[in-house]
Amino acid sequence: MSKVAVVYWSMTGNTEAMAKELASAAGTEAIESSEFSADMCDQYDAFAFGCPAMGDEELDPDFEELFNDCAGKLGQKPTALFGSYDWGTGDWMETWKQNAEAEGVNVIETFICNLEPDDDALEALRGLGAKLSA
Numbered sequence: 011m012s013k014v015a016v017v018y019w020s021m022t023g024n025t026e027a028m029a030k031e032l033a034s035a036a037g038t039e040a041i042e043s044s045e046f047s048a049d050m051c052d053q054y055d056a057f058a059f060g061c062p063a064m065g066d067e068e069l070d071p072d073f074e075e076l077f078n079d080c081a082g083k084l085g086q087k088p089t090a091l092f093g094s095y096d097w098g099t100g101d102w103m104e105t106w107k108q109n110a111e112a113e114g115v116n117v118i119e120t121f122i123c124n125l126e127p128d129d130d131a132l133e134a135l136r137g138l139g140a141k142l143s144a
């Protein structure tokens with residue numbers, strides 16, 4: 011089984027709920043982004059990074075700094091990006107994915123959900139966790 015790092019930033023708990031469901035299915039615990047650093051990437055085989063739409067379709071700046079630090083260390087390891095949004099249409103995730111791929115990150119899947127994850131979203135997140143840990 012792959013060792014999966016599920017690293018998230020969340021202001022009001024929606025992305026945190028997503029992270030916890032995904033991590034549980036991957037057989038691990040979600041890690042708050044403030045507790046993670048780029049030098050920890052070597053310990054993992056696969057990654058899921060979560061951050062909601064903030065600013066104007068942007069990542070939280072502190073999370074973005076961490077992700078950019080990690081990006082060069084992920085190599086070809088499978089990486090998923092996820093997060094919650096409200097009034098937009100997911101532009102922040104499109105931008106995030108494009109930037110990650112430009113840095114050479116192997117983005118195998120992105121997953122977004124509107125506000126709190128509903129049952130369908132939780133099921134999809136469990137599937138993603140299982141896929142990353144396979």
Ligand SMILES: Cc1cc2nc3c(=O)[nH]c(=O)nc-3n(C[C@H](O)[C@H](O)[C@H](O)COP(=O)(O)O)c2cc1C
Pocket residue numbers: 019020021022023024025026062063064065066067068094095096097098099100124125126
């Ligand atoms: C400062 C701020 C900026 C936001 N910007 C966007 C945005 O650009 N697009 C969008 O769809 N939602 C935006 N939202 C809504 C959040 O993405 C949404 O509430 C999300 O569920 C929060 O996730 P969290 O509970 O993990 O913090 C914003 C919320 C805040 C507080």
